Amino acid sequence: MTKTELVEKIAKDTGISKSAAAGAVNSFLGNITKELKKKNGKVTLVGFGTFTKVRRKARQGRNPQTGETIKIKASNSVRFKPGKTLKDSI
16 A cells, blocks of 8 residues: 555545645654654554664675675664554454
8 A cells, every 4th residue: 555545545534635634644654753763762553553763783794796795884773563453453
């Protein structure tokens, strides 16, 4: 499902316009992003799951084409852990 398809489904299910649904989806995603940018960012949606910010350490990797060793920089990543309700429904 794409973002556009999600907006269309939300508009249909709630009976609101597509522009209002798009605004709600954009606000939702923006607020999750804003929270995860914080130092100990974490968003918990009870029953659905939890988004947490994880710091990956710098490490050594290997270029698969040449086989040469390369340095991979430290980076931030997002981890999602599904909630019990979501797990049970799938």
